[in-house]
Amino acid sequence: MRRLAAVLCVVTRPWSCVSYLSHTKSLGNINSLGGNNCNFRHRYQRSSIKSCNLIDPNSFEKVPQSLALMAKSIGKDEESKEESEEQEQSTGQAILALAIPALAGLAIDPLMTIADTVFIGRTAVSADALAGVASSAALLSFSFYIFNFLCTATTPLVASRRASGDEGGAVAVSGQAISLSLALGVILCSCLIALSQPLLEVMGTGSTGAEANDYATAFLTVRSLAAPAVLGISASTGVLRGYLDTKTPLIILLLANIVNLALDVVLITGAGMGPTGAAIATTTAEWIAVIAFLAVLGGILPSADGELGSNQLLKNKEESFSSSGQPLIVTPSLSIPPWKEVQPLIVASSSVFLRSIVLQIGLSGGAAMAARNDAASATASAAAHQIALQLWLLCSFVCDALAAASQALVADSLGRKDVITTRSVSNTIFAYSLGLGGILSMALFIGTNSGFLLDLFTKDQDIQSALGPLLAVIILAQPLNSFVFAADGVLQGASEFPYQAKTMALSVWVAVSSFIAFEYLGFGEQDTLVHVWYALVVLQLMRGFTSVLKLVESDGPIDLLAQKKNVAV
Numbered sequence: 001m002r003r004l005a006a007v008l009c010v011v012t013r014p015w016s017c018v019s020y021l022s023h024t025k026s027l028g029n030i031n032s033l034g035g036n037n038c039n040f041r042h043r044y045q046r047s048s049i050k051s052c053n054l055i056d057p058n059s060f061e062k063v064p065q066s067l068a069l070m071a072k073s074i075g076k077d078e079e080s081k082e083e084s085e086e087q088e089q090s091t092g093q094a095i096l097a098l099a100i101p102a103l104a105g106l107a108i109d110p111l112m113t114i115a116d117t118v119f120i121g122r123t124a125v126s127a128d129a130l131a132g133v134a135s136s137a138a139l140l141s142f143s144f145y146i147f148n149f150l151c152t153a154t155t156p157l158v159a160s161r162r163a164s165g166d167e168g169g170a171v172a173v174s175g176q177a178i179s180l181s182l183a184l185g186v187i188l189c190s191c192l193i194a195l196s197q198p199l200l201e202v203m204g205t206g207s208t209g210a211e212a213n214d215y216a217t218a219f220l221t222v223r224s225l226a227a228p229a230v231l232g233i234s235a236s237t238g239v240l241r242g243y244l245d246t247k248t249p250l251i252i253l254l255l256a257n258i259v260n261l262a263l264d265v266v267l268i269t270g271a272g273m274g275p276t277g278a279a280i281a282t283t284t285a286e287w288i289a290v291i292a293f294l295a296v297l298g299g300i301l302p303s304a305d306g307e308l309g310s311n312q313l314l315k316n317k318e319e320s321f322s323s324s325g326q327p328l329i330v331t332p333s334l335s336i337p338p339w340k341e342v343q344p345l346i347v348a349s350s351s352v353f354l355r356s357i358v359l360q361i362g363l364s365g366g367a368a369m370a371a372r373n374d375a376a377s378a379t380a381s382a383a384a385h386q387i388a389l390q391l392w393l394l395c396s397f398v399c400d401a402l403a404a405a406s407q408a409l410v411a412d413s414l415g416r417k418d419v420i421t422t423r424s425v426s427n428t429i430f431a432y433s434l435g436l437g438g439i440l441s442m443a444l445f446i447g448t449n450s451g452f453l454l455d456l457f458t459k460d461q462d463i464q465s466a467l468g469p470l471l472a473v474i475i476l477a478q479p480l481n482s483f484v485f486a487a488d489g490v491l492q493g494a495s496e497f498p499y500q501a502k503t504m505a506l507s508v509w510v511a512v513s514s515f516i517a518f519e520y521l522g523f524g525e526q527d528t529l530v531h532v533w534y535a536l537v538v539l540q541l542m543r544g545f546t547s548v549l550k551l552v553e554s555d556g557p558i559d560l561l562a563q564k565k566n567v568a569v
Contacts, residue, residue, distance in 0.1 A: 091421070091428045095405045099432075101246040103401030112260050112285065116278035119268040132215025133275050135203040140223055143188060144230050149352030150181045151238035155404075156411035156493045157344055158242025163415025167328065174239040174297070174330040176345050181235035182332060185228025192224035215275045222279035229283075229290040236293035239330060240308065241408045247304035252292045260285035297330035344495075351497035355504045381529045384466035388533065391453070392474055392481070395440045399482045402433055403489030410493025414557060426490050426551070426558055433486035437479030444475045466529060473533045477540060484540050487547035494557035499550055507542035514538040 120129055154177040161170040192199070200216050237249045260281050267277030295301040296309045303309030312327050406429045413421040447453040448471045454464045491500055515535035519528060550556055554563035 091409075091424045092432075094409060095402070095425070095428060095432065098241075098244065098246045098405035098408060099401045101250045102241075102404035103398065112257060112282050115257070115261055115264055116275075116282060119264045120275055120278055123268055123272070123274065128212040129215050129275055132212040132217075133219050133278070135200055135212070136216040136220040136223065139199055139203050139220065140192075143192065144227075144234075146353060146356045147181075147184060147188070147231050148234060148356060149349045150177060150184075150231055150235040151241070152352050152407070152492055153177075153345065153348035153497060154235055154238030155241040155407045156495050157348060158239055159244070159408050159411035159493070160415035160495070162242060163412040164417075170242065171328060171330055172333075173345060174242070175333045177235040177238060178232065178294070178297070178330065179332040179334075180345070180349070181231040182228050185231040188231070189224045189227040192227065193221055196220050196224075219275040219279045222276060222283055226283040226286040229286040232290040233286065233293060236290065236297060239297060240293075240303070241404060242411070243305075243307045244408050244412065245303060245305045245307060246404065246408075248296060248309070249293075251304055252289050252296075255292070256285040256289035259288055294332075299327055299329045348495060348497045351501040352492075355497075355501040358501075358504050358508050381466055384463050384470060385529060385532065387463070387467055388470040388474060391444070391471075392536075395444075395474070395478060396481060396485060398440065399433065399436060399485035402429055402436065402482075403485045403492070405429070406486060406489035407493040410490050410558075411495070414494060419559065422558060423560060423562060426560060429486045429490060430483065433482040434479050437482030440482065441475050441478040444471065444478065448472075448475065469527070469530050470533050473530075473537060477537050480537070480540050480544060484544045484547065487544060487551065490558060491547060491550060496550060496557070503546035503550075504543070507539050507546065510542045511535045511539035 116133070120133055154173070157173045158170050158177075161167075161173060196217055200213060200220065203216075233249075233253075240246070240248050263281030263284060264278060267273045267281055271277060273280070292301060296303050299308070299310050299312065301309055302311035308328055308330065406425065409425045410422055413419075413425060444453070453471065454467060488500070512535070515531055515538075518531035518534055551558045551560045552563075553559065554561075
């Protein structure tokens with residue numbers, strides 16, 4: 001029995017059996033065995049396993065072969081477990097290394113508009129200046145947002161080609177994206193200037209008065225000149241993310257904001273130019289930013305990590321140079337490439353563009369229905385919806401940083417055909433997203449219960465009453481919202497753009513149908529505003545559900561449940 005116990009100890013817990021063997025005289029032959037090697041030594045040893053060196057692997061000839069195989073299997077399982085834990089840790093670090101700078105970079109850009117609003121609001125002699133800026137800024141935000149595909153579609157296309165070793169293809173796609181962004185920027189600039197009055201009337205300047213319309217027209221005209229720069233910044237950011245660089249965009253946009261702030265002081269406070277001065281400041285800063293981006297991509301200025309930019313020369317040649325031994329330089333392409341070369345970029349861009357349009361239509365429809373609420377005054381209802389929507393978008397904005405990281409890392413691992421890393425990145429992203437969603441829910445819950453959020457935005461009792469139920473919906477929906485953004489990033493990294501466009505249309509249709517059911521079929525509370533927000537939650541549920549279907553698909557690019565049994569890695 002004591003001999004059997006000793007053997008089982010060796011098989012099941014080889015790192016702790018020495019203490020047992022030292023007290024077992026009948027097994028002196030085993031206790032006296034030594035050796036410099038051990039079948040149970042892990043790749044990354046722990047101090048608790050070092051005693052395993054006292055046992056010679058030849059001693060296993062004295063036990064049944066099956067037990068020896070069991071012992072080796074346990075050792076391999078332990079080694080695999082440690083390697084898995086280390087991989088998860090490194091994956092998490094890689095995600096955070098991309099997500100944190102991406103979050104800061106995403107947060108910096110809206111600060112330009114906030115700075116302009118603050119300076120105009122403090123120096124304006126009437127409300128007309130701010131009213132005009134509000135109308136034109138909303139139009140510009142919508143116009144620029146629908147072209148976000150220049151970043152979203154470019155990142156995975158560049159990352160997958162780079163990771164697969166096709167440096168020429170990555171550089172070609174990057175140049176095509178930059179060229180497309182500048183061309184679309186020129187077209188957008190022309191349309192905004194030529195159609196400024198009809199577009200501003202749609203945005204409500206016909207109701208705010210002639211003076212507000214004059215301010216809006218002046219602001220829009222100057223800011224439209226920055227359209228090529230804004231779209232160029234978006235495409236350049238996508239290229240840099242494709243090279244797993246989110247720090248360079250952060251630095252460039254930070255410097256652009258400093259320029260914008262300095263010019264606001266000079267032109268608005270000093271020269272008294274009002275909205276026109278704000279528009280000049282922001283437009284100048286954005287053109288400086290896009291020139292800096294192009295200089296980095298063209299190898300003139302250094303990048304933050306050295307993969308692109310003039311500091312490539314300081315890097316190892318194999319890592320920083322293309323396979324031909326030439327520096328990686330991305331410049332706009334002046335020639336029209338064959339359709340076969342640009343087809344991936346055009347298909348991906350078109351799909352994301354249509355998806356953005358459908359989503360914006362859904363959100364705009366929700367705002368329109370909120371203004372028609374019968375349960376509260378139209379003004380209070382619309383104001384509460386606007387506040388709630390800004391909180392929702394702010395939280396989504398934070399979650400989008402995880403999407404940016406997952407886009408690049410998933411595309412990178414798929415480009416290397418590393419399905420294990422792809423799943424590891426996806427699983428870690430989803431775990432982080434649920435944790436982030438919980439943190440956001442808790443922060444909103446504390447802010448709501450303390451009364452801070454209600455008092456921060458308004459003192460109006462009617463608006464606060466209408467806002468209360470909406471905050472409850474937002475709080476409960478944050479984990480879902482965060483997961484949806486993470487899933488978007490993973491699928492975009494896998495270049496599933498057409499699928500996302502189709503499922504977005506389906507999700508909006510289901511959300512609209514649910515609103516009709518809530519509103520006209522007597523389900524739930526008789527409050528149009530609350531029904532709008534229930535429908536928004538349904539929209540997110542459908543987006544999450546359709547994303548999961550693609551993520552777990554055995555023939556899909558992610559195969560989250562690892563249903564393929566014979567995958568080559």
